[in-house]
């Protein structure tokens with residue numbers, strides 16, 4: 099982990115700039131002078147980025163797997179300050195099939211955003227990872243569209259058009275004659291390959307049989323294809339090597355959109371493989387130009403902060419020089435590298451122009467005050483908060499009359515791990531987008547201890563990475579083995595994917611349990627990433643004189659395997675086997691990142 103003092107960093111970047119180090123200074127049209135910035139630009143659970151510019155505004159989408167709302171859309175005017183403006187997938191009716199996803203690695207994969215003749219398009223694949231590779235039911239390919247990306251609070255996207263393709267990472271390209279082509283990574287029935295076919299984007303109808311464009315350079319899993327047209331021909335950019343340490347970006351070129359494509363002699367064009375750079379797994383790139391004509395690449399990367407990657411795959415930005423007739427050069431070298439400390443010809447610093455400025459920028463603090471009043475509804479919940487799979491909305495209520503400015507959650511019978519198949523646990527959370535942070539919520543939860551039905555009812559805060567990996571700090575009604583009476587406890591349970599049984603400690607975490615006085619119904623709960631490898635869980639009893647923060651236990655981030663997704667932190671309730679009878683009221687959810695810690 100690296101702590102960067104802002105002042106020191108500014109001085110160093112100035113020195114770097116004076117020394118003429120930035121390789122991009124040679125870019126065709128400089129945007130003022132080279133400026134410094136930090137990667138990732140979109141931090142925390144922001145994999146498989148795809149970005150475009152429309153006029154002076156930049157837009158990106160990332161993969162969301164089982165999170166709902168899904169496919170977050172981010173915007174920026176300076177490529178450094180990003181703000182989420184909405185979600186492509188925001189209404190359950192758009193994709194009821196999301197509820198059927200039953201694997202942690204399934205759900206929404208790799209979206210691509212494009213803008214054509216006034217319409218925004220997002221292509222993506224809903225992946226049923228439990229199904230056999232070749233099953234036609236494994237890949238549900240989709241195209242969403244909108245003419246106004248700001249409409250309906252950023253949630254104005256169409257229902258998807260479904261189209262048939264035996265694979266994933268689908269992306270659109272329109273040639274000058276208006277023909278739309280889908281490029282995608284075909285499932286490995288014979289051999290892995292990048293395929294292409296013509297499509298009617300309005301209906302999803304295929305207008306030609308798929309053809310193989312390129313097999314890549316021989317790396318694992320050729321995927322993430324994007325086609326770009328330049329004056330001298332068509333360029334195909336893909337990812338190879340798998341999304342792990344061997345990840346890389348390779349390119350090929352053809353005089354014809356349909357090929358044959360010839361691989362670049364100096365592939366890969368971008369990778370951090372076989373280096374000891376802090377950012378690893380760099381790949382799955384997209385390219386766009388800024389307002390001054392400079393090219394930029396975005397890609398996913400993970401930080402080597404612990405043995406695993408608690409924040410999952412994140413979005414990095416790399417300056418690109420792309421001369422006509424040549425392959426692009428990423429960050430001044432072939433292969434290009436992505437670093438935390440970068441310089442490039444950035445646009446002038448400007449906040450995004452989203453109307454609702456109460457919304458936090460990526461990597462900045464958030465304070466959620468649930469609205470009250472007669473019109474308060476779930477649609478007032480900030481767009482950064484997500485459920486896991488499609489929720490049972492009837493279990494969530496914003497500000498019931500007795501409890502203004504709260505979110506009431508009636509815990510489902512499912513615990514957060516769930517049954518392994520289909521099931522809806524009742525939790526809502528946001529992305530961890532800083533290596534160190536403090537998140538808190540006030541919880542009012544008063545199970546009637548005289549009523550045996552409340553046994554095991556629980557509510558609190560969770561640090562969640564996947565069904566089998568989460569740390570839950572909950573107030574819970576438990577029966578005392580000796581007295582046989584129900585008592586109130588605050589408990590941290592740690593669930594790890596490599597535990598031999600659900601509920602077992604992972605060997606590093608420290609679960610804990612503390613009895614609570616039965617009259618303490620209101621608590622402030624805290625989840626803190628104290629460093630890259632440790633989460634601390636604590637509470638403060640409200641209204642109790644001389645109360646102080648008490649640590650209940652620790653969760654080990656090193657046991658949290660980044661996998662495909664990233665970490666969420668938020669609020670949950672569960673009846674642990676039966677539908678809870680006790681309402682849990684949450685208020686003042688706060689998230690305070692420690693900035694400039696990598």
Ligand SMILES: *[C@@H]1O[C@H](CO)[C@@H](O)[C@H](O)[C@H]1NC(C)=O
Nearest residue numbers: 200226227228229518519520
């Ligand atoms: C999980 O999903 C796969 C693919 O849809 C399906 O084949 C399998 O039966 C499902 N498993 C459960 C436990 O629901």
Ligand SMILES: *[C@@H]1O[C@H](CO)[C@@H](O)[C@H](O)[C@H]1NC(C)=O
Nearest residue numbers: 217243256257258259299300
């Ligand atoms: C947008 O999506 C809708 C499906 O919801 C489809 O009917 C319509 O044709 C699409 N429009 C365009 C321009 O692709």
Ligand SMILES: *[C@@H]1O[C@H](CO)[C@@H](O)[C@H](O)[C@H]1NC(C)=O
Nearest residue numbers: 262295303304305306307308
């Ligand atoms: C569209 O796909 C179907 C099913 O794969 C195939 O039978 C048909 O020939 C394709 N249409 C065209 C025009 O290639």
Ligand SMILES: *[C@@H]1O[C@H](CO)[C@@H](O)[C@H](O)[C@H]1NC(C)=O
Nearest residue numbers: 289291310311312313358359
């Ligand atoms: C891709 O590989 C397959 C199998 O080796 C081969 O038949 C095909 O010709 C290759 N296609 C291209 C475009 O290189």
Ligand SMILES: *[C@@H]1O[C@H](CO)[C@@H](O)[C@H](O)[C@H]1NC(C)=O
Nearest residue numbers: 331352353354355356357358
């Ligand atoms: C491009 O492909 C078309 C159709 O296959 C063919 O007629 C044409 O000659 C090709 N052009 C070049 C430059 O390869």
Ligand SMILES: *[C@@H]1O[C@H](CO)[C@@H](O)[C@H](O)[C@H]1NC(C)=O
Nearest residue numbers: 339344345346366369371372
């Ligand atoms: C990394 O090194 C391995 C082993 O030498 C090699 O097979 C692989 O191609 C290298 N990857 C990249 C992207 O250079």
Ligand SMILES: *[C@@H]1O[C@H](CO)[C@@H](O)[C@H](O)[C@H]1NC(C)=O
Nearest residue numbers: 343373374375378402403404
């Ligand atoms: C990640 O960091 C650890 C500890 O510094 C180091 O041992 C390991 O080699 C690094 N991994 C890579 C891929 O550089």
Ligand SMILES: *[C@@H]1O[C@H](CO)[C@@H](O)[C@H](O)[C@H]1NC(C)=O
Nearest residue numbers: 100101102107110376438439
């Ligand atoms: C970024 O630069 C700062 C200041 O020079 C340095 O302390 C830090 O270690 C660098 N981070 C990485 C990951 O290289």
Ligand SMILES: *[C@@H]1O[C@H](CO)[C@@H](O)[C@H](O)[C@H]1NC(C)=O
Nearest residue numbers: 512513515516517600601674
């Ligand atoms: C969570 O729920 C599942 C399914 O009901 C159950 O098998 C598992 O034991 C529960 N885990 C805990 C720790 O309660």
Ligand SMILES: *[C@@H]1O[C@H](CO)[C@@H](O)[C@H](O)[C@H]1NC(C)=O
Nearest residue numbers: 596597598602603604605657
């Ligand atoms: C989990 O995995 C780690 C690293 O492989 C190991 O040290 C630890 O003992 C394992 N924990 C359990 C409970 O198996």
Ligand SMILES: *[C@@H]1O[C@H](CO)[C@@H](O)[C@H](O)[C@H]1NC(C)=O
Nearest residue numbers: 628629630631632633634652
């Ligand atoms: C992280 O914090 C925990 C709890 O304070 C401490 O035990 C551990 O040594 C720290 N780890 C590092 C790498 O600083």
Ligand SMILES: *[C@@H]1O[C@H](CO)[C@@H](O)[C@H](O)[C@H]1NC(C)=O
Nearest residue numbers: 490492510511512675676677
């Ligand atoms: C919980 O309530 C739902 C309706 O909200 C019902 O479908 C389900 O069967 C109940 N589960 C249990 C275990 O009682």
